[in-house]
Amino acid sequence: MPASEAIDIGGGAVTRPRYPLRRSLGSLAGSSEVGLKASHFRRPWLAVGLLAPQLLILLFFFFIPTYKALSLAFVQVDPFGGTMIFVGLDNFTTLFSSPEYRDSAILTLWFSFVQCFATLFIAGLLAFATDVVIRGRAIYKGVILLPYAIAPAISGVLWAFLFNPVVGPLAHMLQDLGYAWDPNRRPFDALLLVSVAAIWKHICYDYIFLVAAFLAVPASVIEAAAIDGARPVRRFLTVTLPMAAPTIFFLVVMNFVYGLFETFGIIDTITHGGPAGSTNTLVYKVYQDGFRQLDLGSSAAQSVVLMVIAVVFTILQFRSLERKVNYQV
Amino acid sequence: MASTYVKSVTGLLTAAAVFAGATGASAAERVKIEWWYAISGKLGDTVQQLISDFNKSQDKYEVVGTFKGNYEETMAAMVAAYRVNQQPAILQSAERGFMTMLNSGAIIPVDQLMEKQGYKTDWNDFIKPVAGFYIVNGKPAALPFNSSTPILWYNADAFKAAGFDAPSDTWQGLEKQLYALKEKKVIDCPMALAGDFQWSMIENYSAINNFPFATKANGYGGLDTEFVYNKTGVVGQVARMKKWVDDGVLKIAGQGVAPISLFTSGTCATIVNSTASHSGVEADAKFKWSAAVMPHEEGIDPKNGTIGGASLWAVKGKSEEVQAGVAAFFNFVAQPGVQEWWSKATGYVPVTNAAYQKMKAEGYFKQNPTREIAIEQLSRGEPTDNSRGFRFGNHNQSTAILIEEIQAVWTGKKTPQEALDSSVKRGNEILRQYEKLHAGK
Numbered sequence: 002m003p004a005s006e007a008i009d010i011g012g013g014a015v016t017r018p019r020y021p022l023r024r025s026l027g028s029l030a031g032s033s034e035v036g037l038k039a040s041h042f043r044r045p046w047l048a049v050g051l052l053a054p055q056l057l058i059l060l061f062f063f064f065i066p067t068y069k070a071l072s073l074a075f076v077q078v079d080p081f082g083g084t085m086i087f088v089g090l091d092n093f094t095t096l097f098s099s100p101e102y103r104d105s106a107i108l109t110l111w112f113s114f115v116q117c118f119a120t121l122f123i124a125g126l127l128a129f130a131t132d133v134v135i136r137g138r139a140i141y142k143g144v145i146l147l148p149y150a151i152a153p154a155i156s157g158v159l160w161a162f163l164f165n166p167v168v169g170p171l172a173h174m175l176q177d178l179g180y181a182w183d184p185n186r187r188p189f190d191a192l193l194l195v196s197v198a199a200i201w202k203h204i205c206y207d208y209i210f211l212v213a214a215f216l217a218v219p220a221s222v223i224e225a226a227a228i229d230g231a232r233p234v235r236r237f238l239t240v241t242l243p244m245a246a247p248t249i250f251f252l253v254v255m256n257f258v259y260g261l262f263e264t265f266g267i268i269d270t271i272t273h274g275g276p277a278g279s280t281n282t283l284v285y286k287v288y289q290d291g292f293r294q295l296d297l298g299s300s301a302a303q304s305v306v307l308m309v310i311a312v313v314f315t316i317l318q319f320r321s322l323e324r325k326v327n328y329q330v
Numbered sequence: 331m332a333s334t335y336v337k338s339v340t341g342l343l344t345a346a347a348v349f350a351g352a353t354g355a356s357a358a359e360r361v362k363i364e365w366w367y368a369i370s371g372k373l374g375d376t377v378q379q380l381i382s383d384f385n386k387s388q389d390k391y392e393v394v395g396t397f398k399g400n401y402e403e404t405m406a407a408m409v410a411a412y413r414v415n416q417q418p419a420i421l422q423s424a425e426r427g428f429m430t431m432l433n434s435g436a437i438i439p440v441d442q443l444m445e446k447q448g449y450k451t452d453w454n455d456f457i458k459p460v461a462g463f464y465i466v467n468g469k470p471a472a473l474p475f476n477s478s479t480p481i482l483w484y485n486a487d488a489f490k491a492a493g494f495d496a497p498s499d500t501w502q503g504l505e506k507q508l509y510a511l512k513e514k515k516v517i518d519c520p521m522a523l524a525g526d527f528q529w530s531m532i533e534n535y536s537a538i539n540n541f542p543f544a545t546k547a548n549g550y551g552g553l554d555t556e557f558v559y560n561k562t563g564v565v566g567q568v569a570r571m572k573k574w575v576d577d578g579v580l581k582i583a584g585q586g587v588a589p590i591s592l593f594t595s596g597t598c599a600t601i602v603n604s605t606a607s608h609s610g611v612e613a614d615a616k617f618k619w620s621a622a623v624m625p626h627e628e629g630i631d632p633k634n635g636t637i638g639g640a641s642l643w644a645v646k647g648k649s650e651e652v653q654a655g656v657a658a659f660f661n662f663v664a665q666p667g668v669q670e671w672w673s674k675a676t677g678y679v680p681v682t683n684a685a686y687q688k689m690k691a692e693g694y695f696k697q698n699p700t701r702e703i704a705i706e707q708l709s710r711g712e713p714t715d716n717s718r719g720f721r722f723g724n725h726n727q728s729t730a731i732l733i734e735e736i737q738a739v740w741t742g743k744k745t746p747q748e749a750l751d752s753s754v755k756r757g758n759e760i761l762r763q764y765e766k767l768h769a770g771k
Contacts, residue, residue, distance in 0.1 A: 077767060080409040083435035084767045161586030167519065167597065168587055185582040186575065186740045271585055277738035292406045294727040295430075 067308065073301035080295040092302035101278060102286070102303075109282040112196060113260030120200045120256055121249065124207030129237055131212050142212075149205035153263075157270025160198040184272065188279030191272050195280045198271060199264045206259075207252050214248035215241050254318045261310065283307060360392040363655040364418035367395055368404040368640065369476065372609045376675045384662045391655035393420075401427065401640065402726055412436050412645070419648045419656050422475065424640045425463065426725040429549070431643055432471050433723065433768050438644040438653070440660065441469045447657035451664060455682045459708035463637045463719045472641035473660050476678045478604040479635045479704045480530030482625065483611065485517075486618040488599040492516045496620070497600065500628045501570065508579050511599055519581045521574070522589045522598035526638075528732050530602045530624070532559070534635045535567050537717040538707075539627050549721035553765040557728070557757045560750035563627060568746040572739050582740065604638060605704035608677025621700040623707045633717040635707045639678060679704045723764030728757035 074092055078085045096102050127145055134141050148156065163171045166183040175182040184191040218241050226236045242249075262284055268274060274281035274289055281289065284307065291300025367377055374397055381395045398404040401424035411417045423431050431437055444451050453470055454461075460474045482504075484497050492511045498504045508520035524530055536543045541562035546555040574580035581598060583589040593601040594614040602624060611619060626632035642663070644656050662668060669685035672678065674694070680686040686705065689695065695702040711717075722728060735753035738744040744752070 077763060079434065079767050080430065081434040081436045082413050086767065158586055161584070165584050165586050167522075167581050167583055167592060183582075185584040186742075188741050188743075273585060275734070275737050276741050277743055278734055279741070289730070293402050294730050295406065295409060295724070296727060 070301045070304045070308070073297055074305045075298075077298045080297065088298070092298045096299060096302050096306070101281075104278060105281050105283055105286050108192075108279070109261065109284075112192070112199075112264075112280075112282060113257050116196055116199050116203070116260040116264075117253060117256035119196070120203045120207050121252055123200065124204045124211055124252075127204070127208055128211035128215055132215065133233075145208050146205045148202050151202075153202065153266030154270050156198065156202055157267045160194060160267075161271045164194055185276055188276060191276060191280050195264070195268055195271055198267050199260065202267065203256065203259055207256065210248055210252055211245065214245035218244045251318070251322065254314060258311075258314050258318075261314075262307075283310075359389070361390065361651050361655050363391050363393045363420065363652060363659060365393055365395045365420040365422070365642075365659075366398045366404055366408065366418045367422040368398060368401045368424070369422070369606075370397055370400075372613065373476075373606060373676055376609070376672070379675070380663070380668070380672065383668075384659055387662065388658065391658055393655075393659055405430075405726065408645075412647075415647060417645050417647060419645055419652050420659070421643045421645055422640045423472070423643055425636075425638055425719075426729060428463075428472075428641070429721050429723045429725065429764075432466065436646050437471070438646055439469060439471045440473045440642075440644060443644045443653060443657055444660065447654050449657055449661050451661070455684055457679070457681060457683055457686060457705070457709070459634060459637050459713075460679075460681045462713060464641055472643045473663065474681045475642045475663065476606065476639040476672075476676065477637050477681050478606045478639040478678050479637060479708050480524070480534055480602050480624060481605050481700075481703045481707060482622045483593055483601050483603055483607065484620060484622065485593070485596065485599045486620045488517050488617075497622050497625070499623070499625055501567075501625045502628045504625050505570070505574075508574070508600070509577075512577075512579055517599045518578070519592065519598035520600060521580045522592040522601045523571075523575075523580055523582045524589050524601055524603045525583070526604075527602070528729055528736070529638055530604075531567065531571065532564060532732065532736075533720060534624060536562065536564055537634065537636045537719075538624060538632050538710075539563055539630050540633045540714055540716045542716050543720060544722065547715035548719065550715070550718060553723060553761075553768060555722065555761060557754040557761070560747070560754040565746050565750055568736060568739055568750060572746060575740055604677075605679065605701075606639070606677045608701065609675065621703050623703055623710070631711065633711045634709060634713050636717065636719045637708065673701075677701065679708065722761060723768060724760050727760045731756045731760070 075087060075089060076085050077088050077091070131138065131142065163169050164175075164182070164184065166172050166176075166185060172182050181187075182190055184194050222244075223236055223240055226240050231239065261282070264282065265284055265288065268280055268282060268285045269288075272280040274285050283303065287300050287303045287307065290296045290303065365381070367374075369377060377395055381393045385392050396418070398407045404421070405423060405427050408417060408421050408423075417436070421431075441451070441453060453465065456464070456470075456474060459479075460477050461470075464470050464472060464474050482497055486496075488511060489496065489507070492507070492514050494507055494510075498507055511517050511520040533543065535541075536559060541559070541564060542548070543559050543562075543564075544555045544557045546552050549555040571580060575582065581592070583592055589601060590603055590607050590610060591614075592598040593603070594611055596615075596617055605621075623632075624635060642660065644653070644660070648656070663672075664682070666682060666684040666688055669680050669682055670688055673680040673685065673689065680689060732753045735744070735749040735756075739746050739749045
């Protein structure tokens with residue numbers, strides 16, 4: 002049999018089955034609607050083989066950790082695994098009745114919200130300005146993209162040092178201006194510092210997407226608006242922005258995911274979640290409780306909660322991608 | 331031309347083979363002993379020196395030391411590794427992790443190991459405060475390695491400029507001096523707060539002033555111990571620290587800056603920090619510095635401080651020859667000569683009487699008086715149930731809570747009493763959880 006016949010993609014439903022095995026596969030494909038999606042492989046091991054790398058990645062990086070987290074969430078365990086007591090939902094009830102966890106959840110929501118929209122707003126301004134800047138546009142873009150190339154831990158250490166209340170030069174500047182800057186004692190200062198660092202780091206990401214989205218707006222539409230007498234700001238607000246809406250919605254989701262899950266490095270280097278838990282987001286708390294304090298049961302329960310949140314965001318993100326397809330001009 | 335090329339290539343290959351053979355042979359002869367440790371900077375360099383000295387002293391074993399982050403991070407790495415059977419042969423674990431390690435089921439008690447491997451170690455020779463902490467039922471569970479205690483470091487130049495010869499030995503007296511340093515504009519930062527202040531300013535404070543920290547002799551009497559430090563002088567201590575922080579007398583270094591560097595750079599005039607800061611202070615401080623025992627409350631007869639630092643644990647699940655290597659290394663570390671060298675190079679206290687007497691006899695403490703302060707503080711008075719030390723399961727966890735609650739005092743969210751009440755309540759939950767998991771141990 003020629004090798005080219007081994008795989009039959011696309012036309013599976015049309016090809017007449019020649020062997021019993023193929024027949025069964027063919028009828029399977031046939032039953033699930035004839036169409037573009039009804040491709041199939043004539044030899045099941047080939048399909049399995051091609052899927053294997055992806056499945057293995059999922060197995061090792063998703064299913065096994067998920068199983069571990071789920072199994073740990075319902076027990077209390079000695080860190081070394083010597084003793085284990087099944088406690089049912091105790092870890093969850095303790096968690097939800099703990100004021101520290103509630104504070105952390107409120108903080109995370111607030112932080113993600115502010116971070117998300119502040120990033121989007123600033124990135125939007127910069128992207129809008131990109132159209133206006135004619136000279137040195139490459140340099141302008143380069144400077145804006147720079148923070149993205151710096152590792153979170155490094156940027157965190159820099160921010161922590163610059164704004165250290167005892168030795169930091171920028172902290173001294175603030176103090177000289179009469180502002181009693183001290184992120185070790187003032188939760189607001191700590192939160193502000195972490196937020197600014199997180200926003201600064203993420204602006205570039207939003208910027209790239211927004212510049213691309215603004216460029217994708219057809220020049221003819223904008224010219225038509227210009228002929229109708231709309232000035233640049235008006236054109237931006239009434240033409241460019243609505244047409245870039247799918248991208249903006251996508252970025253809102255991505256920013257939330259970033260704020261929720263990816264600000265760990267910045268928090269770890271700038272505040273360690275302090276003072277008094279005022280920058281201890283849900284993700285950082287999982288790490289604190291699990292890896293610093295070795296309370297694996299509670300940490301696992303917290304990660305299950307986070308997993309649920311992550312699933313919700315994944316669904317939102319898929320929906321945003323669909324919307325993007327529908328709206329594209 | 332071609333033949334020379336071939337020749338030189340074969341020559342190179344032969345040389346490479348011989349070389350590989352030689353190194354391969356020596357690597358095969360030596361048994362690798364993995365050791366995870368948790369001290370860095372100059373102290374870390376000294377650890378590497380110790381390892382290389384041991385490796386040179388014999389040709390059977392090769393100790394490979396890896397820095398795994400601070401004590402908590404090293405412990406977390408150990409836990410993760412142990413669960414997948416990738417643990418090191420030796421672990422350096424802090425005094426705070428003592429109970430957790432002791433009951434972990436992951437260790438071989440050091441006396442059993444040494445006896446089985448045929449070493450005779452005199453466990454009675456440890457200096458009293460060290461023995462009092464590490465010896466359980468007459469036997470040590472781990473090898474005391476780097477033992478320290480917090481002492482009061484001060485900038486003698488600054489004190490002189492403010493008209494003081496030395497810091498006062500009471501907190502009340504020291505408070506006046508620190509405020510004077512600030513008011514006379516000698517220095518803007520009279521005191522820096524150490525990163526592990528809960529160890530010095532709270533736990534050691536409690537021991538020295540003979541306040542109970544928890545029931546059942548601070549945990550020595552059983553797992554059903556309960557924290558009580560919210561009903562003792564600790565409340566006043568936290569209130570005093572809060573006042574100092576508010577008045578700019580006590581400064582919190584925060585992230586990105588090591589508190590001790592605020593002292594060695596001359597930014598802050600005093601700090602209560604480990605005696606192990608000696609190696610760093612001696613190298614970096616460019617002013618006249620000195621140290622003193624930690625202050626105590628007025629009108630109180632001060633007791634001994636408690637031991638800090640860490641010990642070396644032999645970890646289970648290793649082959650017989652690796653265990654033999656661990657024992658050989660422990661035996662090397664416990665030699666009086668090595669103890670003496672280690673203590674001199676780092677500032678940790680000599681843990682055996684033999685080493686201590688040796689240093690004393692050669693006049694080392696006369697030349698370096700600050701080196702003896704820790705020993706003096708550790709052996710002051712007759713130890714009581716309040717001052718012997720602390721034995722709490724999951725002590726890392728209750729410590730993290732204590733720090734978090736005290737931070738709430740710095741921010742003004744809670745009063746000292748509220749914060750300590752909450753800390754005791756949450757800490758007791760952790761003790762109960764530990765008791766439940768380890769009932770009958």
